Each structure stands twice: as structure tokens, then as C-alpha cells.
Amino acid sequence: MRSCRLCNNEVLGRADKIFCDIKCKNTYNLALRRQTKLEVKPIDRLLHRNREILQLLLGSLKKVMIDKIVMTRANFYWDHCTGLYHNKDGKIYHLVYDFAWMEFSSQQILVVKKKFNLKQVHAQPMSK
Numbered sequence: 001m002r003s004c005r006l007c008n009n010e011v012l013g014r015a016d017k018i019f020c021d022i023k024c025k026n027t028y029n030l031a032l033r034r035q036t037k038l039e040v041k042p043i044d045r046l047l048h049r050n051r052e053i054l055q056l057l058l059g060s061l062k063k064v065m066i067d068k069i070v071m072t073r074a075n076f077y078w079d080h081c082t083g084l085y086h087n088k089d090g091k092i093y094h095l096v097y098d099f100a101w102m103e104f105s106s107q108q109i110l111v112v113k114k115k116f117n118l119k120q121v122h123a124q125p126m127s128k
């Protein structure tokens with residue numbers, strides 16, 4: 001006997017069914033979405049903050065060199081990004097949504113606004 005993932009009642013019907021009825025399915029999925037929203041919020045906030053800092057530093061320019069200390073003082077979270085991009089010269093760009101930064105030297109950061117090719121950004125396919 002298969003039991004419902006939410007209420008443990010018997011599940012009848014198709015072999016891939018995991019809930020006894022639509023109410024249990026909706027309740028479960030709603031709780032899952034709520035928990036996800038709650039868990040990702042602090043990280044989302046950091047990423048949004050990082051994006052805002054990059055946007056402020058760049059202004060209307062397409063690229064700019066910034067002293068690392070300026071970004072550190074602005075409370076830039078160096079270890080949070082939305083992806084990595086390795087260019088052909090072996091440099092690593094840290095993506096923050098539609099912006100990216102790269103450690104140009106130990107003291108200088110290159111900030112760019114660019115649309116990257118998603119195939120290049122995700123070297124390995126992301127699983128769902």
C-alpha cells in the first residue's frame with residue numbers, strides 16, 4: 001500500500017501518485033513554497049544588495065575599475081554571487097544577476113555590466 005506523503009492515508013490510482021487527493025497535494029506544495037521563500041530570503045537580500053552596490057559603482061558606464069577596499073567598505077558580500085564565468089584568458093567573473101566583477105589585481109576589481117551566454121555561465125547543466 002502506498003501512503004499519502006502528507007496524511008499517510010492510502011493512495012489509490014496511478015502508480016506515480018504520491019498524495020491521496022488534490023487537497024493534500026495543494027497543502028503540501030503550498031508549505032513547500034512557503035518554506036523555500038523563507039529560507040532563500042536572507043541570501044536573496046545579500047544578492048540584491050551586492051547588485052545595488054555594483055549598479056551604483058558602475059553608473060552609466062559599461063565597465064569600471066574599483067578599489068577593492070571601496071567595495072568592502074560598502075559591505076559587499078564577496079562570497080555571494082549568482083554564477084561564475086571563466087573567460088578564455090582564465091579569468092573568473094563572479095556574476096551578480098546582470099553585473100559581474102573580476103579580481104583584476106589584489107587591490108582592484110573590474111566591474112562590468114554584461115549579458116553572458118547562459119551556456120557559458122552554466123558549464124554543467126543544472127538539475128531541477
Ligand SMILES: [Zn+2]
Pocket residue numbers: 004005006007008009019020021024
Ligand atoms: Zn493525504
